[in-house]
Amino acid sequence: MASKHLSVEDAFEMIVNADDCEDDTGLTDEEEDVEDQEQLPMTESVLKAMADASQATRSLAGARVKEVDCFSKAFLLRSSIMEHEKDTYNGSPREVWAHKIEFTLVCIGAAVGLGNIWRFPYLCYRSGGGAFLIPYLLMLVICGIPLFYMEVIMGQYRRRGMAQAFAMICPLFKGVGxxxxxxxxxxxxxxxxxxxxALFYFIHSFCxxxxxxSEPNSSTVSNFSSGQHYFNQVVLRRSPGISQPMGICWDLFGLLVFTWLLVYICLFRGIQFTGKVVYFTVMFPYFILLALLINNCFLTGAWEGVRYFIVPDWRxxxxxxxxxxAAAQIFNSLGIxxxxxVILSSYNKFDNNPLRDVLIVSFANSATSIFSGFVIFSGMGYMAVLQGKAVEEIATEASSRAQPHLMPTTACWTCSQKVNELKLVCTGRHQAVGAGRGTGPGLVFEVYPEIITTMPLAPFWSVAFFFMLIFLGLDSQFAMVEVAVMFVMDSNASSMCPVLRRKAIVVLMICFGGFLLGLPMVTQAGIYFFQLVDHHSSxxxxxxxxxxxxxxxCWLYGVPLLSxxxxxxxxxxxxxxxxxxWYFLSxxxxxxxxxxxxxxxxxxxxxxxxYPSWAVVLGWLITIFCIIWIPLGIIHTLATSPGTPWQRMRVSIVPCKPQHHEIQSQLHVKESLPDVSNNCEHNLNSNGLSTAL
Known part of the structure; x- marks a missing residue:
């Protein structure tokens, strides 16, 4: 007999035809019995094929039902992750941003800070004006944006703060977090x-x-002959050195209490409240910068300052x-x-696409820096015309850093005592005080206040400018304090001490600790402590x-796993x-x-x-306090891991699964399911009706 494959339809047709023709054969009973015996194997093959086809059909239908059911569960599980995911330690619901725009605004507020207003223009000034923009933008593209994107991925996927996220990603380097x-x-x-x-200047701007x-030819102390003198002798009441604090400046002490209280009020209610605050605190500074730029455009000499800012010195x-x-400015500004x-992105919903936010925040940050440069340098050009100097001389005119000799008659000065009790032994309008204008906060608190005094309606612009600085500082301060707060709340301590599960208590503890550490900075040697902490911690x-x-x-966790x-x-x-x-350039x-x-x-x-030797040692202790956790984390991980030293090393670089890993794996169940439909179709074709006819 010839052998061929029959489909299910052909098999049914054969059976029906056989039944129809059964009564018309004209054979005797004995002949029909013989014929039935001969056709029995074929009939059994047909029935077997039909049974196989029926089983395959049921398998296919069952697979489809199972797949639909899995996707239904996946949808529910994805919703569970986004809205009701539990923390690893304290079991409380993880907060999420009420609206997507809040995450973008908070990130912009954290990135755009005082460094955009003074550090970026100052670096441009030092680096040949517009020449600095070329490496700055290049570093933004090949280093800033990729690493910013990497940290957003870490926070959103792990849904933890920096310390806990690193403990999951690479246990060997958990101390990095x-x-x-x-x-x-x-x-x-x-x-x-x-x-x-900034708050001190804001209050005194209403005068x-x-x-x-100061008048151009005035050298009396009562007029405070320059913005530099005012900052160092009225605001700071700067002593000769860090070893001579000379008591607390009580007005600065009160402002220190107020600023930390303001940070606490904005943070203790959680990100839902903070997300609402940033709608104003982030947008308001842009209106002030725009108003200042428009005003500066009408000042004589503004174009000379702008030209110095945008024309590069190629050498x-x-x-x-x-x-x-340029690279350091990108790191400092974006907060890498x-x-x-990491902590801000940990409040994102799991399926949020972070790339759009990364690009918006990165370019908004750099655009703000460049925009601030136009504001600052247009004012410098105007000031250069008034003083008959070149723009490049404005921020370095105080380079003769004659050390002032202060002879106070009391342990500390109040606002009413400064004028009468402060004695300066220095001559010339721009002698005295040592930091040099344009270095650090000097550009904001020394140079630009002088520029404002030359503008029409000077008090109005002064109030607006320093009000803007306060908001810029608040936005960045929110993010930095939140890092410390969530480190405590995500840690094991919160499970051992129920009080630490309450965010209001933790925020209060962090703010009070920051207040205590800031007390030396409100003494008359405060600027030295400020410089010491800022230098050694950054x-x-x-x-x-x-x-x-x-x-x-990038190398241990790996780019493939990150992708x-x-x-x-x-x-x-x-x-x-x-x-x-991620692999190479960054x-x-x-x-x-x-x-x-x-x-x-x-x-x-x-x-x-x-600085004296003891202050240098103190500074290095601050540095050690910041980085000692990296070697300690390595030692702890290797000491507590099981196995031989080589096995411990291998285990220590294996990432831990996030808490929601089981749910994550089910979200992509379609990829993990066997291709049941193809298998069923293959069974229908190969195991269908293969009979010998």
Missing amino acids: VSSVAMCFMLSVSYNMIMVW NPLPWH RLADVQVWVN SFGTV VVTLVFIAFFEVTAV RNVEEMTGKRPALFFRVC PCLVTIMLIFSLVRYEPVHYGDYT
């Missing part, structure tokens, strides 16, 4: 002092004329320091390695932490550009920054003032 929290907390202490000074206004591009400054990006510490962070995430995390959240893998930056740039920072390291100083 703790070091980041320590650094961020120390910076919040010094950052709050900038808000104190007409402004207190720091400066050969200076490695310019490129390192501070932990702020210069070397930041690059050191960034190096280990990039090493742990898979993005795919799980958004359904798409990150672009090739980001993967190349780690190499961070390594170069670390080497250059160590080779070109300069001890802390404030102008020409040299």
